[in-house]
Amino acid sequence: MEGFDLNKLVRESVRKLQPYSSARDEYVSDGSEMLFLDANENPFDNGVNRYPDPYQRSLKSVLAKQKGVSESQILLGNGSDEVLDLIFRVFCEPNQDNVITLPPTYGMYKVLAGINAIKNREVLLTADFEPNVEEILKAADSHSKLIFICSPNNPTGNSFKGEYIKTLLESFDGLVVVDEAYIDFSKDESWVSALQTYPNLIVTQTLSKAYGLAGIRLGICYASEEIVSVLNKIKPPYNVNQLTQQRALQRVLNQDLVKQEVQQILDERTELIKALNNLEFVSVIYPTDANFVLAKVDDANKRYQQLLEKQVVVRNRSTQPLCENTLRFTVGTPEENKKLIAILKELN
Numbered sequence: 001m002e003g004f005d006l007n008k009l010v011r012e013s014v015r016k017l018q019p020y021s022s023a024r025d026e027y028v029s030d031g032s033e034m035l036f037l038d039a040n041e042n043p044f045d046n047g048v049n050r051y052p053d054p055y056q057r058s059l060k061s062v063l064a065k066q067k068g069v070s071e072s073q074i075l076l077g078n079g080s081d082e083v084l085d086l087i088f089r090v091f092c093e094p095n096q097d098n099v100i101t102l103p104p105t106y107g108m109y110k111v112l113a114g115i116n117a118i119k120n121r122e123v124l125l126t127a128d129f130e131p132n133v134e135e136i137l138k139a140a141d142s143h144s145k146l147i148f149i150c151s152p153n154n155p156t157g158n159s160f161k162g163e164y165i166k167t168l169l170e171s172f173d174g175l176v177v178v179d180e181a182y183i184d185f186s187k188d189e190s191w192v193s194a195l196q197t198y199p200n201l202i203v204t205q206t207l208s209k210a211y212g213l214a215g216i217r218l219g220i221c222y223a224s225e226e227i228v229s230v231l232n233k234i235k236p237p238y239n240v241n242q243l244t245q246q247r248a249l250q251r252v253l254n255q256d257l258v259k260q261e262v263q264q265i266l267d268e269r270t271e272l273i274k275a276l277n278n279l280e281f282v283s284v285i286y287p288t289d290a291n292f293v294l295a296k297v298d299d300a301n302k303r304y305q306q307l308l309e310k311q312v313v314v315r316n317r318s319t320q321p322l323c324e325n326t327l328r329f330t331v332g333t334p335e336e337n338k339k340l341i342a343i344l345k346e347l348n
Protein backbone atom coordinates (compact mmCIF):
# COMPACT_ATOMS: atom_id res chain seq x y z
CA MET A 1 0.00 0.00 0.00
CA GLU A 2 2.81 2.39 -0.81
CA GLY A 3 1.83 5.93 -1.64
CA PHE A 4 -1.47 5.79 0.23
CA ASP A 5 -2.50 9.35 1.05
CA LEU A 6 -5.50 9.62 3.33
CA ASN A 7 -5.72 13.38 2.87
CA LYS A 8 -6.74 12.87 -0.76
CA LEU A 9 -9.83 11.01 0.43
CA VAL A 10 -10.93 13.43 3.17
CA ARG A 11 -13.48 16.11 2.22
CA GLU A 12 -11.90 19.53 1.91
CA SER A 13 -14.30 21.06 4.44
CA VAL A 14 -13.32 18.43 7.00
CA ARG A 15 -9.62 18.84 6.32
CA LYS A 16 -9.94 22.56 7.01
CA LEU A 17 -12.25 22.18 10.01
CA GLN A 18 -11.25 23.51 13.41
CA PRO A 19 -13.08 21.07 15.73
CA TYR A 20 -15.22 22.17 18.69
CA SER A 21 -13.21 22.15 21.88
CA SER A 22 -15.24 21.07 24.91
CA ALA A 23 -14.42 21.84 28.55
CA ARG A 24 -13.36 18.21 28.90
CA ASP A 25 -11.02 18.61 25.92
CA GLU A 26 -9.25 21.56 27.46
CA TYR A 27 -8.68 20.14 30.89
CA VAL A 28 -8.32 16.41 31.50
CA SER A 29 -8.46 15.26 35.11
CA ASP A 30 -5.26 13.74 36.45
CA GLY A 31 -7.25 12.01 39.16
CA SER A 32 -6.28 14.37 41.98
CA GLU A 33 -8.79 16.41 44.01
CA MET A 34 -9.86 19.15 41.60
CA LEU A 35 -12.76 21.58 41.70
CA PHE A 36 -14.44 21.36 38.31
CA LEU A 37 -16.05 24.73 37.71
CA ASP A 38 -15.50 24.86 33.97
CA ALA A 39 -18.50 23.20 32.27
CA ASN A 40 -21.59 24.75 33.87
CA GLU A 41 -22.68 21.40 35.26
CA ASN A 42 -24.87 20.99 38.34
CA PRO A 43 -22.28 20.28 41.08
CA PHE A 44 -24.43 17.88 43.16
CA ASP A 45 -23.31 14.31 42.60
CA ASN A 46 -25.98 11.92 41.36
CA GLY A 47 -23.65 9.70 39.34
CA VAL A 48 -24.32 11.40 36.00
CA ASN A 49 -24.21 15.13 36.75
CA ARG A 50 -20.85 15.47 34.94
CA TYR A 51 -20.33 15.35 31.19
CA PRO A 52 -19.00 11.96 30.10
CA ASP A 53 -15.44 11.42 28.90
CA PRO A 54 -15.62 12.52 25.23
CA TYR A 55 -12.95 9.94 24.32
CA GLN A 56 -14.23 7.07 26.52
CA ARG A 57 -10.71 6.30 27.71
CA SER A 58 -11.52 3.52 30.24
CA LEU A 59 -13.56 1.57 27.72
CA LYS A 60 -11.03 2.05 24.93
CA SER A 61 -8.13 0.90 27.09
CA VAL A 62 -9.86 -2.45 27.65
CA LEU A 63 -10.92 -2.83 24.01
CA ALA A 64 -7.39 -1.93 22.84
CA LYS A 65 -5.85 -4.68 24.96
CA GLN A 66 -8.44 -7.25 23.90
CA LYS A 67 -8.11 -6.48 20.19
CA GLY A 68 -4.36 -5.82 20.04
CA VAL A 69 -4.62 -2.24 18.75
CA SER A 70 -3.75 1.11 20.29
CA GLU A 71 -6.42 3.28 21.91
CA SER A 72 -5.87 5.87 19.20
CA GLN A 73 -7.02 3.30 16.61
CA ILE A 74 -10.50 3.15 18.16
CA LEU A 75 -13.51 5.41 17.64
CA LEU A 76 -16.74 4.76 19.55
CA GLY A 77 -20.20 5.92 18.56
CA ASN A 78 -23.90 5.79 19.37
CA GLY A 79 -24.29 2.40 17.67
CA SER A 80 -22.45 1.40 14.50
CA ASP A 81 -25.05 3.44 12.68
CA GLU A 82 -23.46 6.64 14.01
CA VAL A 83 -19.99 5.33 13.25
CA LEU A 84 -20.99 4.56 9.65
CA ASP A 85 -22.59 7.99 9.29
CA LEU A 86 -19.38 9.67 10.52
CA ILE A 87 -17.42 7.71 7.92
CA PHE A 88 -19.74 9.01 5.18
CA ARG A 89 -19.44 12.57 6.40
CA VAL A 90 -15.64 12.58 6.60
CA PHE A 91 -14.96 11.10 3.18
CA CYS A 92 -17.93 11.63 0.85
CA GLU A 93 -18.68 14.97 -0.78
CA PRO A 94 -22.47 15.32 -1.24
CA ASN A 95 -23.69 15.27 -4.86
CA GLN A 96 -20.23 14.39 -6.07
CA ASP A 97 -18.84 11.20 -4.54
CA ASN A 98 -20.20 7.67 -4.58
CA VAL A 99 -19.96 4.51 -2.50
CA ILE A 100 -20.23 0.86 -3.51
CA THR A 101 -22.49 -1.57 -1.68
CA LEU A 102 -23.14 -5.25 -2.33
CA PRO A 103 -26.81 -6.24 -2.06
CA PRO A 104 -28.38 -8.21 -0.57
CA THR A 105 -26.84 -6.55 2.48
CA TYR A 106 -27.48 -4.37 5.52
CA GLY A 107 -29.99 -1.68 4.58
CA MET A 108 -28.39 1.20 6.49
CA TYR A 109 -25.56 1.77 3.99
CA LYS A 110 -28.07 2.77 1.33
CA VAL A 111 -30.08 4.92 3.73
CA LEU A 112 -26.96 6.72 4.95
CA ALA A 113 -25.87 7.29 1.35
CA GLY A 114 -29.29 8.82 0.66
CA ILE A 115 -29.20 11.04 3.76
CA ASN A 116 -25.75 12.31 2.81
CA ALA A 117 -26.63 12.81 -0.89
CA ILE A 118 -24.04 10.26 -2.00
CA LYS A 119 -24.65 7.96 -5.00
CA ASN A 120 -24.92 4.33 -4.02
CA ARG A 121 -23.50 2.03 -6.71
CA GLU A 122 -24.91 -1.42 -6.11
CA VAL A 123 -23.02 -4.48 -7.30
CA LEU A 124 -24.98 -7.66 -6.58
CA LEU A 125 -23.35 -10.53 -4.78
CA THR A 126 -22.83 -13.64 -6.90
CA ALA A 127 -25.32 -16.53 -6.74
CA ASP A 128 -23.35 -18.03 -3.84
CA PHE A 129 -23.46 -14.69 -1.99
CA GLU A 130 -19.81 -13.70 -2.54
CA PRO A 131 -18.55 -10.28 -3.67
CA ASN A 132 -18.24 -9.97 -7.43
CA VAL A 133 -14.76 -8.48 -7.33
CA GLU A 134 -14.41 -7.90 -11.05
CA GLU A 135 -17.72 -6.03 -11.30
CA ILE A 136 -16.96 -4.03 -8.15
CA LEU A 137 -13.67 -2.79 -9.56
CA LYS A 138 -15.40 -1.99 -12.85
CA ALA A 139 -18.02 0.06 -10.99
CA ALA A 140 -15.38 2.12 -9.16
CA ASP A 141 -14.15 5.48 -10.41
CA SER A 142 -12.13 8.36 -8.93
CA HIS A 143 -15.18 9.49 -6.91
CA SER A 144 -15.73 6.07 -5.31
CA LYS A 145 -14.69 6.71 -1.71
CA LEU A 146 -15.98 3.69 0.18
CA ILE A 147 -16.90 0.03 -0.32
CA PHE A 148 -19.12 -1.50 2.35
CA ILE A 149 -18.43 -5.16 2.99
CA CYS A 150 -20.63 -6.84 5.55
CA SER A 151 -19.02 -10.09 6.69
CA PRO A 152 -20.68 -12.16 8.06
CA ASN A 153 -23.30 -10.65 5.80
CA ASN A 154 -26.78 -9.63 6.86
CA PRO A 155 -29.25 -11.04 5.73
CA THR A 156 -27.49 -13.96 4.04
CA GLY A 157 -25.43 -15.01 7.09
CA ASN A 158 -22.25 -16.12 5.32
CA SER A 159 -18.73 -14.75 5.74
CA PHE A 160 -17.07 -13.69 2.51
CA LYS A 161 -13.93 -15.44 1.28
CA GLY A 162 -10.90 -13.63 2.67
CA GLU A 163 -9.14 -13.55 -0.68
CA TYR A 164 -11.93 -11.42 -2.19
CA ILE A 165 -11.70 -8.86 0.59
CA LYS A 166 -7.91 -8.88 0.24
CA THR A 167 -8.12 -8.22 -3.48
CA LEU A 168 -10.44 -5.28 -2.87
CA LEU A 169 -8.11 -3.87 -0.21
CA GLU A 170 -5.22 -4.11 -2.66
CA SER A 171 -6.99 -2.85 -5.78
CA PHE A 172 -9.57 -0.26 -4.70
CA ASP A 173 -8.36 3.33 -4.40
CA GLY A 174 -10.83 4.34 -1.67
CA LEU A 175 -11.46 2.90 1.78
CA VAL A 176 -12.78 -0.58 2.44
CA VAL A 177 -15.23 -0.72 5.35
CA VAL A 178 -15.66 -4.23 6.75
CA ASP A 179 -18.78 -4.38 8.94
CA GLU A 180 -18.20 -7.14 11.48
CA ALA A 181 -21.42 -6.83 13.47
CA TYR A 182 -21.62 -10.66 13.63
CA ILE A 183 -17.91 -11.52 13.89
CA ASP A 184 -18.25 -12.96 17.41
CA PHE A 185 -20.43 -15.77 16.04
CA SER A 186 -17.94 -16.62 13.32
CA LYS A 187 -14.96 -18.95 13.20
CA ASP A 188 -13.17 -16.55 10.90
CA GLU A 189 -10.56 -14.17 12.24
CA SER A 190 -11.47 -10.49 12.49
CA TRP A 191 -9.96 -8.09 9.97
CA VAL A 192 -8.77 -5.95 12.89
CA SER A 193 -5.51 -7.90 12.76
CA ALA A 194 -4.96 -6.68 9.18
CA LEU A 195 -5.05 -2.97 10.08
CA GLN A 196 -1.23 -2.83 10.17
CA THR A 197 -1.07 -4.08 6.59
CA TYR A 198 -3.86 -1.97 5.06
CA PRO A 199 -4.03 1.78 5.76
CA ASN A 200 -7.26 1.86 3.70
CA LEU A 201 -9.12 -0.59 5.96
CA ILE A 202 -11.86 0.34 8.44
CA VAL A 203 -13.43 -2.37 10.60
CA THR A 204 -16.70 -1.74 12.45
CA GLN A 205 -18.11 -3.83 15.26
CA THR A 206 -20.95 -3.38 17.74
CA LEU A 207 -22.10 -4.43 21.19
CA SER A 208 -25.64 -4.86 19.82
CA LYS A 209 -25.46 -8.52 18.80
CA ALA A 210 -23.14 -11.03 20.54
CA TYR A 211 -22.58 -8.68 23.49
CA GLY A 212 -26.31 -8.38 24.13
CA LEU A 213 -26.37 -4.60 24.53
CA ALA A 214 -28.47 -3.31 21.62
CA GLY A 215 -30.27 -1.01 24.06
CA ILE A 216 -27.25 1.03 25.13
CA ARG A 217 -26.10 1.88 21.56
CA LEU A 218 -22.37 1.29 21.33
CA GLY A 219 -20.68 0.94 17.98
CA ILE A 220 -16.95 0.56 17.46
CA CYS A 221 -14.62 1.53 14.63
CA TYR A 222 -11.09 0.17 14.38
CA ALA A 223 -8.81 1.83 11.84
CA SER A 224 -5.43 3.56 11.45
CA GLU A 225 -4.65 6.37 13.91
CA GLU A 226 -4.87 8.75 10.98
CA ILE A 227 -8.42 7.70 10.07
CA VAL A 228 -9.57 7.73 13.70
CA SER A 229 -8.19 11.20 14.29
CA VAL A 230 -10.10 12.65 11.34
CA LEU A 231 -13.30 10.89 12.51
CA ASN A 232 -12.73 12.37 15.98
CA LYS A 233 -12.62 15.83 14.41
CA ILE A 234 -16.27 15.68 13.36
CA LYS A 235 -17.90 13.48 15.99
CA PRO A 236 -20.28 15.17 18.45
CA PRO A 237 -18.26 15.79 21.63
CA TYR A 238 -20.35 13.64 23.96
CA ASN A 239 -21.73 11.06 21.53
CA VAL A 240 -21.38 8.12 23.95
CA ASN A 241 -23.18 8.80 27.21
CA GLN A 242 -21.95 7.94 30.70
CA LEU A 243 -24.40 5.09 31.34
CA THR A 244 -23.47 3.46 28.04
CA GLN A 245 -19.77 3.73 28.81
CA GLN A 246 -20.29 2.10 32.22
CA ARG A 247 -22.48 -0.77 31.01
CA ALA A 248 -20.21 -1.42 28.03
CA LEU A 249 -17.12 -1.54 30.25
CA GLN A 250 -18.75 -4.03 32.65
CA ARG A 251 -19.74 -6.24 29.77
CA VAL A 252 -16.48 -6.28 27.82
CA LEU A 253 -14.71 -7.17 31.08
CA ASN A 254 -17.02 -10.19 31.43
CA GLN A 255 -15.79 -12.17 28.42
CA ASP A 256 -16.66 -15.50 30.04
CA LEU A 257 -20.36 -14.68 30.12
CA VAL A 258 -20.33 -13.30 26.56
CA LYS A 259 -18.59 -16.44 25.25
CA GLN A 260 -21.00 -18.68 27.14
CA GLU A 261 -24.02 -16.92 25.64
CA VAL A 262 -22.51 -17.00 22.16
CA GLN A 263 -21.92 -20.76 22.49
CA GLN A 264 -25.52 -21.29 23.60
CA ILE A 265 -26.77 -19.30 20.63
CA LEU A 266 -24.58 -21.38 18.28
CA ASP A 267 -25.90 -24.62 19.81
CA GLU A 268 -29.47 -23.40 19.36
CA ARG A 269 -28.66 -22.39 15.79
CA THR A 270 -27.65 -26.00 15.10
CA GLU A 271 -30.99 -27.22 16.50
CA LEU A 272 -32.90 -24.69 14.42
CA ILE A 273 -31.10 -25.69 11.22
CA LYS A 274 -31.86 -29.36 11.90
CA ALA A 275 -35.53 -28.57 12.37
CA LEU A 276 -35.72 -26.39 9.26
CA ASN A 277 -34.09 -29.19 7.27
CA ASN A 278 -37.00 -31.48 8.10
CA LEU A 279 -39.69 -29.09 6.92
CA GLU A 280 -41.23 -29.73 3.56
CA PHE A 281 -41.90 -26.06 2.83
CA VAL A 282 -38.22 -25.13 3.35
CA SER A 283 -36.15 -25.67 0.20
CA VAL A 284 -32.78 -24.03 1.04
CA ILE A 285 -31.02 -23.23 4.29
CA TYR A 286 -28.15 -20.89 3.55
CA PRO A 287 -24.80 -21.36 5.31
CA THR A 288 -24.58 -19.02 8.30
CA ASP A 289 -21.77 -17.64 10.39
CA ALA A 290 -24.11 -15.38 12.38
CA ASN A 291 -26.87 -15.58 15.02
CA PHE A 292 -29.57 -15.97 12.39
CA VAL A 293 -30.54 -18.33 9.62
CA LEU A 294 -31.81 -17.38 6.18
CA ALA A 295 -34.10 -20.00 4.64
CA LYS A 296 -35.89 -20.22 1.31
CA VAL A 297 -39.50 -21.35 1.64
CA ASP A 298 -42.34 -22.15 -0.72
CA ASP A 299 -44.25 -18.91 -0.07
CA ALA A 300 -42.58 -16.42 2.26
CA ASN A 301 -45.59 -14.10 2.63
CA LYS A 302 -47.84 -17.00 3.58
CA ARG A 303 -45.37 -18.50 6.07
CA TYR A 304 -44.63 -15.09 7.54
CA GLN A 305 -48.33 -14.49 8.15
CA GLN A 306 -48.85 -17.96 9.60
CA LEU A 307 -46.02 -17.40 12.07
CA LEU A 308 -47.38 -13.97 12.95
CA GLU A 309 -50.74 -15.56 13.79
CA LYS A 310 -48.82 -17.76 16.25
CA GLN A 311 -47.18 -14.65 17.72
CA VAL A 312 -43.79 -15.30 16.16
CA VAL A 313 -42.16 -12.42 14.31
CA VAL A 314 -39.45 -13.28 11.81
CA ARG A 315 -38.07 -11.13 9.02
CA ASN A 316 -39.35 -11.56 5.49
CA ARG A 317 -36.37 -10.72 3.25
CA SER A 318 -38.13 -11.52 -0.03
CA THR A 319 -37.89 -7.99 -1.41
CA GLN A 320 -34.08 -8.17 -1.34
CA PRO A 321 -32.34 -9.17 -4.58
CA LEU A 322 -31.39 -12.89 -4.71
CA CYS A 323 -33.60 -13.45 -1.66
CA GLU A 324 -36.96 -14.28 -3.21
CA ASN A 325 -39.17 -16.22 -0.76
CA THR A 326 -36.69 -16.06 2.09
CA LEU A 327 -37.28 -15.66 5.80
CA ARG A 328 -34.62 -14.68 8.30
CA PHE A 329 -34.84 -16.33 11.71
CA THR A 330 -32.92 -14.82 14.62
CA VAL A 331 -31.79 -17.48 17.09
CA GLY A 332 -33.57 -17.01 20.41
CA THR A 333 -33.20 -18.58 23.85
CA PRO A 334 -33.53 -22.39 24.12
CA GLU A 335 -37.17 -21.91 25.26
CA GLU A 336 -37.98 -19.55 22.40
CA ASN A 337 -36.30 -21.85 19.93
CA LYS A 338 -38.28 -24.84 21.16
CA LYS A 339 -41.50 -22.87 20.77
CA LEU A 340 -40.56 -21.74 17.27
CA ILE A 341 -39.66 -25.26 16.15
CA ALA A 342 -42.90 -26.69 17.53
CA ILE A 343 -44.90 -24.02 15.71
CA LEU A 344 -42.99 -24.54 12.44
CA LYS A 345 -43.74 -28.28 12.54
CA GLU A 346 -47.46 -27.56 12.85
CA LEU A 347 -47.67 -25.28 9.81
CA ASN A 348 -49.37 -26.59 6.72
Ligand SMILES: *Cc1c(COP(=O)(O)O)cnc(C)c1O
Nearest residue numbers: 079080081106154181206208219
Ligand atom coordinates in the same frame (compact mmCIF):
# COMPACT_ATOMS: atom_id res chain seq x y z
C1 LIG B 1 -27.27 -5.13 13.62
C2 LIG B 1 -26.23 -4.62 12.69
C3 LIG B 1 -25.44 -3.53 13.02
C4 LIG B 1 -25.59 -2.92 14.38
O1 LIG B 1 -25.85 -1.61 14.37
P1 LIG B 1 -25.86 -0.85 15.76
O2 LIG B 1 -26.18 0.54 15.32
O3 LIG B 1 -24.48 -0.96 16.34
O4 LIG B 1 -26.89 -1.47 16.65
C5 LIG B 1 -24.46 -3.11 12.15
N1 LIG B 1 -24.27 -3.73 10.97
C6 LIG B 1 -25.00 -4.79 10.62
C7 LIG B 1 -24.72 -5.48 9.36
C8 LIG B 1 -26.01 -5.25 11.46
O5 LIG B 1 -26.76 -6.30 11.08
